Amino acid sequence: MMPGMLAYIVRRVFYAIPILIGVNLITFALFFVVNTPDDMARIHLGAKHVTAEAIERWKVEHGYDKPLFFNPEAAGLAKLGDTLFVDKSLKLFVFDFGQADDGRDIGREITTRMWPSLAIALPTFLVGLLAYISFALTMVFFRATYLDFAGVVLCVVLMSISGLFYIIGGQYLLGKLWHLVPVSGFEPGLAGLKFLLLPVLVGVISGLGDSSRFYRTLFLEEIHKDYVRTARAKGLSERIVLFRHVLGNAMIPILTGAVVVIPRLFLGSLIVESFFGIPGLGSYTIDAIQAQDFAIVRAMVFLGSVLYILGLLLTDLSYTLVDPRVRLE
């Protein structure tokens, strides 16, 4: 099994290369061909007094003064090398993201800001998974009763309320009115725990309706299968039937479906982070969008795609770990 697994991983990494190149090309096209360096300069300089010289000066300052793909003025190989494509796009592959408009190194910024993001996103993810599964299992245990029905209604209600409402409502109730937790802010280390509680709680609740309803459907589908009837015919109690047999099988789609998002937890959530003032990658991205800092946005788009591809690879690998029927070949 092990050598097969290794060959599989190698093959999958090879498959990922053309996808990454495609993503890179599309990002490049979006940021340099659709939205040319001249446009960027014009946006930054404001609409009032944009002269051709001012645009040129901005481009030189920010390193956008080179041709896109081919530099006739350079010598030898540098004709291809000294271009925007190599400078701005190919370097992404070695995680060289260049500098933001304020002159700071984007790569360094990312490595420091991903920890606050993770501090919110990871607990939200884990607590959420546990909460959604427990809630769904409870509904399934009481299936076809009023309790189950009430649970489904609650899910639909939760789903139809905007996520912003939970944020603002949570900040008002727990922060302003009851003074249980700070309204927003962040502090590293154990002392910062109090800042994490509210964003995590809000994150979990805003996903509750959607996910629990989906998991409930998965469980119900499983519970009507023949092998569950066999388990009952053996004389097992309903508790064991539910936990060992139904949950054991339904966990396969649930876990593998969850694995895909794990790498992206580093990126944090745009909305939660900006509302709670978390200095993570989510708020970094939002700020960059507001400040029209294309270098940061480009870096985050590319990073997002890489992590997504990584997530897909992890998903396939996780199948082989939890499902004995899947053998990587």
Add this chain to the structure above:
Amino acid sequence: MTGLVLRDLRVEIATGGRRLAPVDGVSLSVAPGECVALLGESGCGKSLTALALMRLLPEGLRIADGEARLGETDLFALPERAMQQVRGGRLAMVFQEPMLSLNPVMTVGQQIGEALAVHRALAGAAAGAEIRRLLEAVGLSADLSASYPFQLSGGQRQRALIATMLAGEPRILIADEPTTALDVTVQAQILRLLKRLQAERGMGLLLITHDLDVARDMADRVAIMYAGQIVEWAPREALFAGPVHPYTQKLFSVLPSAQRRGERLDHIPGTVPPLGTAFSGCRFADRCDQSWARCRKEAPGFHERAPGHFARCHLMVEPRPAGPASAPAASGQAVEAQAMPLLRVQDLAVHFPQRKGLLRRVAGWIKAVDGVSFEIAAGETLALVGESGCGKTTLARAILRLIEPTAGSVRLGDAAIGELQGEALRRKRAEMQIVFQDPFSSLNPRMRVGEILEEGMQALRPELAKAERKALVPVLLQQVGLDAAAALRYPHAFSGGQRQRIAIARALAVEPRLLICDEPTSALDVSVQAQILNLLQGLQRERGLAYLFISHNLAVVGYLAHRVAVMYRGRLVETGPAAAVMAEPMHPYTRLLLESAPGRGLGVAEAVEAGTGGEAGCPFAARCREVQPRCLVAMPALRRLNDRQVACHLRE
């Protein structure tokens, strides 16, 4: 006594404000060490009866009335907790679908261990030893304990399921169609196993089946079920010597067999009454050819005709008043086949590549069909028999060029199918049509029946004008015994047998000369099967159609076919006239198939289950009872012996 006694079971389902009873007053009993067969067509309530006994009815259904006693225990009165002790303990049940009845992500050993933990408080090494003992008791290797269900064959899974259910040392085992999804050879093995376990353990067996021959081999007493009720209840000898209920009599007379060749099979008019039918008298009255006025007014009682032999019919207590006699079954001789071959298949092979490794290179070939040759004359029926997976369907698809053969040739009349292209291929395809096993998935659910028939004609008989096509639809429907109004309805409005008629009509629409039937009746009840077989025979008489009839049911083959070709692992191992092959099989595999067919007393035990064999020698060597040293090194060729062909070293 520790047997099982069920009295007046009524199972109800509430739908649309009405309470329907799919099981309505069923009583039966199973003594220790006895096998009782519960027999009936699909939908008559057999499974629900069994599930009610286990108190495992699907949601929405409930036990409305009745009493079940297992020894001193009143099953229906037990609290759920106590019932869990009974389930899988003193009363256990094996289900029909071995492919779906085991948990796919737990090992066989774990699944047996669960039952041991609940009922015998065994764990650790003691449980491990008991698991091995149980696996061996059902004829499996103890090593399979660590295997997952997907690693086992259908027969092995059914054995594993039986081992799980034996873990609690049941006094009564219910088996709901335990072999319906399996090949005949595997079916015979599983039935033998059940019979042995029953005798060894003095266990009562309630065997649910739709197959009279299975009941004949296994049962001590038989209950015949119809529309939620037991209509006849008798010791096996009495029942098979002379069934007294008109429905049971019909069940016997619709069965095809080699002895009935050329006869038209009897048929039961109409269909099983759907759930929710309101009955005023006898539930069988609409389909009974002996019914009279009283039958429609008054429900018959359950009368004892002879000691222990009961039937639910007025005829048991009152002779039928004189009246018009029932129509005698028409009979006629099937035309004898003509000599000119219509289809000539030569050295046909289909190999599928098997890919492996980093670069998905072709590592080997699966030889699904490996050098098959045969001929079919116009008006002739050639039956192709063999276990599932031996290559029958692939062969059929290669003949039609639905998949490209790897080698060999197919000639239809004077045309080589393999060399045709475009328009010419299409025209030849119209001369060969196929009818599939599953009448539920082979018809497009979004097209009306009329459109389905026209579509085929439009593609393969472009010379017909639209009006001509339209005019043909009612003619075709009438030929297959359907009402012309059927053209306007969608496939889902029809029963399995009716859909198979539609599929046949669609094939006939393009006027084929050869019809390939791939297990056309194996998904159907016996009474419906008889109707379809009669239809196929009638069409052959009228149109001189040739059939390539793929089947694993040897009784059907013996009844219908002129010649038989037996296939094993991609090759033909025996061919010859049907009567001769059935009466005197020459290849050990053919003999095994015939002995495995139910109704012949379960035959002799086969040492090994289907598995892999040697690469070089006879592919059947691993399972062959007469294997010789040379069989392991040399592959026997298909040799001609008078009008037969056999591939076996013993016949050289």
